Amino acid sequence: MLLDVKGLKVSYRTIYGRLEAVRSLDFTLDKGESVAIVGESGCGKSTLGHSIVRLLPPNARAEGSVLLDGKDILKMKPAEVRMMRGTDAFMIFQDPLNSLNPVKRVSTQLMEGLALKQRKAGKTFDEKATYKEIVDGLGSVRMPDPEVIMERYPHQLSGGQIQRVVIAMALLMKPKLLIADEPTSALDVTIQAQVIKLINELKKEYGMSVLFITHDMAVAYTVANRFIVMYAGELSETGPVEKVVGSPLHPYTVALVNSIPTKSRAQGDLIAIPGSPPNMLAPPTGCRFHPRCPKVMDVCRTENPGYSQADDRTLRCHLFD
Numbered sequence: 001m002l003l004d005v006k007g008l009k010v011s012y013r014t015i016y017g018r019l020e021a022v023r024s025l026d027f028t029l030d031k032g033e034s035v036a037i038v039g040e041s042g043c044g045k046s047t048l049g050h051s052i053v054r055l056l057p058p059n060a061r062a063e064g065s066v067l068l069d070g071k072d073i074l075k076m077k078p079a080e081v082r083m084m085r086g087t088d089a090f091m092i093f094q095d096p097l098n099s100l101n102p103v104k105r106v107s108t109q110l111m112e113g114l115a116l117k118q119r120k121a122g123k124t125f126d127e128k129a130t131y132k133e134i135v136d137g138l139g140s141v142r143m144p145d146p147e148v149i150m151e152r153y154p155h156q157l158s159g160g161q162i163q164r165v166v167i168a169m170a171l172l173m174k175p176k177l178l179i180a181d182e183p184t185s186a187l188d189v190t191i192q193a194q195v196i197k198l199i200n201e202l203k204k205e206y207g208m209s210v211l212f213i214t215h216d217m218a219v220a221y222t223v224a225n226r227f228i229v230m231y232a233g234e235l236s237e238t239g240p241v242e243k244v245v246g247s248p249l250h251p252y253t254v255a256l257v258n259s260i261p262t263k264s265r266a267q268g269d270l271i272a273i274p275g276s277p278p279n280m281l282a283p284p285t286g287c288r289f290h291p292r293c294p295k296v297m298d299v300c301r302t303e304n305p306g307y308s309q310a311d312d313r314t315l316r317c318h319l320f321d
């Protein structure tokens, strides 16, 4: 097992009070496994990703444990975090510009990353060889003119070029865990497909474990073996992709699956999920999905369901208690 998240709770201090963005989240990720975290906007997906690479903003508080190869990331000292981030767990952000430092040339940033990796491995830094390695890395993500790109600043690149630079960096760093947070949502459709293809190649070639964060079930389907469906900061259902998509059990997953566009489902037949995600400053009592759930029972309004198992899956729903 590579990643073991236990009782993760993340809250933000806001002017309206504390907002619990992630609550009692438990899940694991095996070596070489690729898991998609899916759920509507605001359900806590990015918060989860940021917790794993310890990049939560100062108003956030994280409790519980996030074990990466047995080491609790939440308990690491700042120097350990710097060593872990990028080399053990690498995150591609939703907004490509957030992934790179705006005041440093691409070459400087990639060199710094690789220098850290080499230091960690106890090797001496060879500038010339590293430069060549980076040019080759950019070439392997099919970046035209890698040497020209190297001398540019992030604002001189397009969103697609930045995402490719970041993926090249992931390829060079070969982290144990790659977290990709909606890596294609800021890109146009043709570039989206290329980025997904590159991530799939990284997975295959290096056996990297991938945590793919997306609100789009159809995109998740193309990268993951397993889904973790989140609703309002909590896990709703997790299991193999074929099971979760083919025979969803949790009423929220059923609704998400019904909203996936398919060839046979004409546009008018798409079933939107009624209502909207809750205000996380005042979430519903009991099961957080109860105001939108077609199967709601009395117990759902007052008691938050715990974890249960059914048909190869872990779920949180009173129907499967």
Ligand SMILES: Nc1ncnc2c1ncn2[C@@H]1O[C@H](COP(=O)(O)OP(=O)(O)O)[C@@H](O)[C@H]1O
Pocket (backbone or CB within 6 Å): 012, 013, 014, 019, 021, 039, 040, 041, 042, 043, 044, 045, 046, 047, 048, 057, 059, 280
């Ligand atoms: N820095 C922050 N300060 C306060 N609240 C935040 C902050 N970042 C995210 N949130 C809130 O936390 C919840 C989860 O957000 P997020 O993790 O970004 O969800 P997702 O990535 O699934 O869209 C949302 O209600 C969001 O408004």
Ligand code: SF4
Pocket (backbone or CB within 6 Å): 250, 251, 252, 287, 288, 289, 290, 291, 293, 294, 295, 296, 297, 300, 305, 316, 317, 318, 319
């Ligand atoms: S616990 Fe109740 S309200 Fe929540 S998803 Fe299950 S049936 Fe619906």
Ligand SMILES: [Mg+2]
Pocket (backbone or CB within 6 Å): 045, 046, 047, 094, 181, 182
């Ligand atoms: Mg997000």
